[in-house]
Amino acid sequence: MLLRHTPKEINERRALTINPAKTCQPIGAMYAALGVHGCLPHSHGSQGCCAYHRSALTRHYKEPISAGTSSFTEGASVFGGQANLLQAIDNMFTVYEPEVVAVHTTCLSETIGDDLPQIIDKAGKDGKIPAGKHVIYANTPSYVGSHVTGFSNMVKGMARMAESGGHKNGKVNVIPGWVEPADMEEIKRLAGLIGVGIILFPDTSGILNGPLSGEFKMFPEGGVTIEQLKSAGDSIGTLALGEWCSADAARYLDTNNKVPCRVLDIPIGLKATDRFVDALRIIAGVSVPEEVTHERGQLVDMISDMHQYFYHKTVALAGDPDQLIALTEFLVSIDMWPIHIVSGTPGKAFVGRIKELTADLPCQVNVKSDRNADMFLLHQWIKQQPVDLLIGNSYLKYISRDEDIPLVRWGFPILDRVGHQYFPTVGYKGGLRLLEKILTAILDRKDRDDTEQAFELVM
Amino acid sequence: MSHAIFEERKDQIFEKVGDEPFRISCDKQSLAGAVSQRACTFCGSRVVLYPIADALHLVHGPIGCASYTWDIRGALSSGPELHRYSFCTDLGETDVIFGGERKLARALDELIPRHRPQAAFVYSTCMVGLIGDDLEAACRKAEEKHGIPVIPVMSEGFKGSKRAGYYAACKALFTLVGTGDTDGTPPMSVNLLGDFNLAGEIWIIREYLERMGVSVVANVTGDGRVADLRRAHGAALNLVQCSGSTMELAKMMQEAYGTPFMRVSYLGVDDMAQALYDVAEFFKSQEAMERAKELVRREVADIYPRLMELRKDLQGKRAALYVGGAFKAFSLIKSFRLLGMKVMLAGSQTGTQEDYQELASICEPGTVIVDDANPLELMKYLIEKDVDVFVGGVKERPIAYKLGIGFCDHNHERKLALEGFVGMLNFAEEIHATAMSPVWRFMPRKARPALKVAA
Numbered sequence: 026m027l028l029r030h031t032p033k034e035i036n037e038r039r040a041l042t043i044n045p046a047k048t049c050q051p052i053g054a055m056y057a058a059l060g061v062h063g064c065l066p067h068s069h070g071s072q073g074c075c076a077y078h079r080s081a082l083t084r085h086y087k088e089p090i091s092a093g094t095s096s097f098t099e100g101a102s103v104f105g106g107q108a109n110l111l112q113a114i115d116n117m118f119t120v121y122e123p124e125v126v127a128v129h130t131t132c133l134s135e136t137i138g139d140d141l142p143q144i145i146d147k148a149g150k151d152g153k154i155p156a157g158k159h160v161i162y163a164n165t166p167s168y169v170g171s172h173v174t175g176f177s178n179m180v181k182g183m184a185r186m187a188e189s190g191g192h193k194n195g196k197v198n199v200i201p202g203w204v205e206p207a208d209m210e211e212i213k214r215l216a217g218l219i220g221v222g223i224i225l226f227p228d229t230s231g232i233l234n235g236p237l238s239g240e241f242k243m244f245p246e247g248g249v250t251i252e253q254l255k256s257a258g259d260s261i262g263t264l265a266l267g268e269w270c271s272a273d274a275a276r277y278l279d280t281n282n283k284v285p286c287r288v289l290d291i292p293i294g295l296k297a298t299d300r301f302v303d304a305l306r307i308i309a310g311v312s313v314p315e316e317v318t319h320e321r322g323q324l325v326d327m328i329s330d331m332h333q334y335f336y337h338k339t340v341a342l343a344g345d346p347d348q349l350i351a352l353t354e355f356l357v358s359i360d361m362w363p364i365h366i367v368s369g370t371p372g373k374a375f376v377g378r379i380k381e382l383t384a385d386l387p388c389q390v391n392v393k394s395d396r397n398a399d400m401f402l403l404h405q406w407i408k409q410q411p412v413d414l415l416i417g418n419s420y421l422k423y424i425s426r427d428e429d430i431p432l433v434r435w436g437f438p439i440l441d442r443v444g445h446q447y448f449p450t451v452g453y454k455g456g457l458r459l460l461e462k463i464l465t466a467i468l469d470r471k472d473r474d475d476t477e478q479a480f481e482l483v484m
Numbered sequence: 485m486s487h488a489i490f491e492e493r494k495d496q497i498f499e500k501v502g503d504e505p506f507r508i509s510c511d512k513q514s515l516a517g518a519v520s521q522r523a524c525t526f527c528g529s530r531v532v533l534y535p536i537a538d539a540l541h542l543v544h545g546p547i548g549c550a551s552y553t554w555d556i557r558g559a560l561s562s563g564p565e566l567h568r569y570s571f572c573t574d575l576g577e578t579d580v581i582f583g584g585e586r587k588l589a590r591a592l593d594e595l596i597p598r599h600r601p602q603a604a605f606v607y608s609t610c611m612v613g614l615i616g617d618d619l620e621a622a623c624r625k626a627e628e629k630h631g632i633p634v635i636p637v638m639s640e641g642f643k644g645s646k647r648a649g650y651y652a653a654c655k656a657l658f659t660l661v662g663t664g665d666t667d668g669t670p671p672m673s674v675n676l677l678g679d680f681n682l683a684g685e686i687w688i689i690r691e692y693l694e695r696m697g698v699s700v701v702a703n704v705t706g707d708g709r710v711a712d713l714r715r716a717h718g719a720a721l722n723l724v725q726c727s728g729s730t731m732e733l734a735k736m737m738q739e740a741y742g743t744p745f746m747r748v749s750y751l752g753v754d755d756m757a758q759a760l761y762d763v764a765e766f767f768k769s770q771e772a773m774e775r776a777k778e779l780v781r782r783e784v785a786d787i788y789p790r791l792m793e794l795r796k797d798l799q800g801k802r803a804a805l806y807v808g809g810a811f812k813a814f815s816l817i818k819s820f821r822l823l824g825m826k827v828m829l830a831g832s833q834t835g836t837q838e839d840y841q842e843l844a845s846i847c848e849p850g851t852v853i854v855d856d857a858n859p860l861e862l863m864k865y866l867i868e869k870d871v872d873v874f875v876g877g878v879k880e881r882p883i884a885y886k887l888g889i890g891f892c893d894h895n896h897e898r899k900l901a902l903e904g905f906v907g908m909l910n911f912a913e914e915i916h917a918t919a920m921s922p923v924w925r926f927m928p929r930k931a932r933p934a935l936k937v938a939a
Contacts, residue, residue, distance in 0.1 A: 027565050027568060028565075028569075029565065030564075030565065030566050030569065030599055032598065036594075038594065039590060040573060040586075040587040040588075040590035040591045040594070041571065041572070041573065041574070041590070041591040041594055041595070042547060042550070042570075042571075042572045042573075042574035043569060043570065043571055043572075044554070044569060044570050045547050045550060045551050045554070045570060045572065045574070047547060047551070048547060048548050048551035048552065049546055049547050049548025049549075049551065050548075051548070052548070065519075067517070070610070070641075070642075071524045071525075071610055071641035071642045072514060072520060072522050072523060072524050072641075072645065073523045073524025073525070073526055073527045073641045074524070074548070074641070075520075076520075076521070076522060076523040076524070076527065076879070077523070077527070077548065077552035077553075078552075079879055080552070080556075080878045080879055081552060083878055083879055083881070083882055084878060087881075087882055087885075088882050088886075089859060089879075089882040089883045089886060090879070091519045091859055092519060093516075093517045093518065093519055094514070094516075094517075094518070094519075094520060095516050095517070096513055096514045096515070096516050096518070096520065097610075097641075097642045098513055098642060098644070099642055099643060099644075101642070102610075102613070102614065102642045109516040110516070112515075112516040112517060113516035113517030114517065115517070116515060116516060116517030116518065117517040120517075120860075121519070121860070131610070132545075132546050132548075132580075132609075132610060132611045133610040133611065133614065133641070133642060136580055136610075136611055136614045136615065137614065166577075167546035167547070167548050167611075168546045168575050168576050168577055168579065168580055168611065169576065169577050171547070237885060237886060237888065237926075237927055238886065238927070239886075239887060239888045239927045240886065240887065241859065241863045241883050241886045241887055242886075243859070243860065369547070396574055396576070401569075420554070423568075
């Protein structure tokens with residue numbers, strides 16, 4: 026038992042996180058920034074932060090991740106990092122020639138109190154930002170929130186590029202939230218089918234799921250362009266997918282550029298996708314095209330074909346709020362019971378939403394977010410009340426192994442399997458894939474555990 | 485990308501051409517804005533200490549430092565698995581303002597009674613260095629309260645590169661050494677420094693030594709135990725691998741306890757055999773030498789036929805390597821030579837002047853030597869030198885693959901033991917698997933478009 030040091034009895038913890046269900050802000054900012062065309066993320070802090078984020082993203086995407094670092098030293102930590110950042114901006118534009126540099130802070134530069142807008146402004150005035158190139162930024166103190174907060178902050182940094190030219194561009198801004206490149210592609214496809222022109226930001230499709238070309242491109246094709254971001258101020262509306270990842274940027278555009286916004290859940294599962302499709306349909310003023318209805322029908326079809334296997338299966342989940350809310354709704358809608366749910370990301374509304382979504386379940390649902398809502402606690406809950414299935418990132422594999430519970434890998438990070446880069450789990454098509462994974466896990470387990478007499482060919 | 489190499493970085497790269505005298509600049513801070521492959525002080529300390537399996541490892545800082553170092557390195561344990569947990573004080577905004585010492589004390593109060601570790605290491609992070617928590621005092625208090633060593637690791641990330649972290653780790657380790665009873669330690673005994681038991685490697689080395697009649701007192705730190713570290717000063721000799729990470733500890737022990745040390749490498753046939761002979765020689769034991777020779781004969785006989793088979797395919801292929809410390813590079817160059825391959829590029833994140841000097845002396849003409857490279861520089865030379873296999877770490881792997889070049893992880897993510905004679909065979913198999921993979925046929929390798937970078 027790898028996790029044999031985890032006791033079944035739960036004691037109140039006040040000062041400690043064990044086996045976290047979160048990480049820190051800057052990596053979220055880095056991931057978001059990679060969804061801007063020609064963008065080099067820059068970590069304003071020690072070298073280690075940047076190396077860790079690049080490594081973690083590399084392991085998850087199996088793609089090269091480039092990012093600069095201010096390479097703080099003891100001196101910079103005392104006198105402030107302005108000189109480092111100015112030199113870094115200069116060096117990056119000179120040597121790597123990005124279109125955009127996206128600077129995020131770290132706990133180090135935040136604690137020192139470096140003033141990003143002021144330093145970037147100075148870089149501009151000193152001529153360190155070449156004409157036509159841009160620097161966007163986000164404050165991402167690692168001691169506040171989580172990786173999700175950092176993502177949201179950088180997306181807001183993108184929204185700050187928006188300009189209002191007076192003429193509406195007829196497009197809809199869609200802020201997809203922290204989803205995979207394949208999900209972003211799927212959102213664009215769905216919008217295309219419905220006939221809505223969208224500006225999607227960030228957009229990591231093509232950047233973090235690229236082909237083997239025989240070339241190493243620091244800036245692969247893809248990503249939202251600065252032109253598009255500027256134009257986002259003239260869009261007819263914004264759909265923000267996920268309160269935690271996307272709402273801040275959408276509200277910023279609403280307030281500053283008078284682009285009205287709606288905050289929806291990430292379109293994971295039947296109902297959330299219905300709402301997303303409906304929102305797009307209303308904006309476009311069309312009825313839902315046959316092709317989309319067809320895909321929806323296929324998802325309902327699969328649920329009906331296999332519903333007996335979902336029936337009252339208990340599930341434990343770990344991950345990020347936006348994803349878990351949508352997933353919980355989906356699971357409940359197919360008669361599964363998510364009974365243990367943790368997210369390390371703070372936000373009281375999360376627990377409220379989950380309680381609401383699971384209110385009709387005839388069993389107790391454990392849900393916790395913020396500090397101490399970690400995989401150690403989740404494991405203790407599972408020891409108290411075992412489940413049939415785990416859904417979450419690769420770190421759940423320890424619990425999966427020890428407790429002999431099948432695991433569907435979903436979320437961030439996935440360090441030991443592939444597929445998430447290429448196959449979406451949003452939309453109706455994504456719902457099919459998610460169900461396929463869940464079913465395979467459940468049925469493989471049944472096949473493994475059935476007695477010889479009970480072992481069945483047809484399921 | 486007209487100039488892949490920073491003007492300021494030119495003296496950190498050396499191409500061995502003709503009789504030009506060797507010169508390289510190294511051991512300096514990366515340029516701000518560089519896409520460096522390096523990490524920080526905290527990272528250095530964490531990788532050195534974390535394999536000690538019966539100790540508690542508590543990261544005092546924000547959550548990221550703990551998340552990113554949660555069991556990322558396959559340092560195996562034959563017993564406890566506490567080191568594979570991630571413990572963190574998870575500092576928040578109020579802690580930045582009011583300090584994190586109380587939180588730290590509470591965390592230790594909870595963890596030590598529950599897990600009963602033999603010692604606790606508390607890692608300092610950037611933020612702790614800035615907010616001014618008195619880590620040493622907090623650890624001292626906890627030590628008195630709980631009766632186990634609670635050791636502060638002064639590993640604030642901004643202090644420097646990984647090398648500074650190795651030093652902080654060595655200082656922390658040194659506080660344990662000398663606190664245990666050395667009675668009954670056999671005269672022919674060693675400590676293994678700088679082996680982290682990735683994929684079970686330290687078990688291979690221990691078995692070789694045991695076959696020679698040499699006992700191992702402490703593993704530093706792969707499959708390490710606190711009690712062994714405490715009595716490590718009883719060993720007659722320190723064997724230091726991966727000189728960057730634990731050399732300082734060896735020096736401290738030599739000064740304090742007179743324990744001599746020897747630099748060894750367990751990678752490749754030549755260096756592995758040499759290490760065993762050197763140990764036998766050190767103990768002036770004819771019997772140990774005979775046993776070592778017999779061991780080498782057997783082990784080499786076991787792997788040789790297969791090695792030669794693999795060599796047939798690999799003969800003439802070109803390799804590049806970019807590793808953490810330069811010491812590893814020496815053995816790798818010899819290993820590639822044994823496979824009939826040529827090393828075209830050799831680089832490291834944290835090599836020293838003398839490391840690079842030695843590297844240059846064993847490399848063939850035309851080899852590029854580089855300190856603290858960035859991805860564009862790596863790409864430039866991989867293409868220019870028409871490399872078939874690249875040896876590196878996690879961030880280098882996808883770069884190689886994108887270029888259609890084979891790759892072998894000789895770092896955290898190695899999946900097979902690469903030390904010892906069996907390790908040489910594993911290495912050869914891995915190189916063969918990747919260099920000869922049919923996948924490269926699916927990309928226009930020879931028809932590779934001229935790269936913009938080759939300005």
